[in-house]
Amino acid sequence: MLESIFLFLIVAAGTSGELCVSHAMKTLGEVHDFRPSALLQFVWRAARIGWMWIGIAFMTLAFFALLAMLSMENVSFVVPITALSYAAGAIGATLFLRERISTQRWLGVLVVCIGVTLVWLSRR
């Protein structure tokens, strides 16, 4: 039961965090200059976007849920089952970022979910 709650937090909070960060990064535009000073300036600009901080808060929550889960289960179990974030990510990218997800990509997400189920069943 506790594992299921942590899994939900890892997937839901983690995906929400990534979507927020992705939304923030899209407003900054593509990086062309990789010199340290330019990267530092880029990080400074990123830090001034509200969505970035909301994303970081979500990701922090997901991180501590991951740590709690890792204290109970093996890493070769915990990390693969977090692939459930694919389904959450595809849904979130469609709704929140207005990205178009093709049928082929949805099929891939479905296969990933079957794999996650097999890993979950491998626990016992």
Added chain:
Amino acid sequence: MKDSPGLHLKTYIFLLFIVLFAPLGNVLLGKGMKTIGSARDWDPQGLFHILLRILTSGYIWLGIACLLAFFIAYMLVLTWADYSYVQPASAFSYLVVAVLGLLLLGEKVNLLRWTGIAVICLGVFIVGHTHPRTTEKA
């Protein structure tokens, strides 16, 4: 995303960083948390004790450093490739994490788990053969 070979090469290099740093970070966190112990004890004093041990664990900080490197690579790649492309393409890390768990932590990975991970990678393979950009250029 402009459809040029240079941009694709840059994307693949950054995806390689993502695929290596994320699993290594998770394996180090796993090692650290196994040393610290289970978080099943939920009284405030017990939680504080666990938090203190987390913050003073070398494995945890090394893991965080690897995940930070992963995060920076991830943030940079997201400035030119779409989230719904980057997330699936980075999922080969699930195979790498199982291999590292087996080799570095001595975890037992049974046939069903390998099969599940292989199926996840197959899903990734299907998703990975779609175009990086899913939205129109503004």
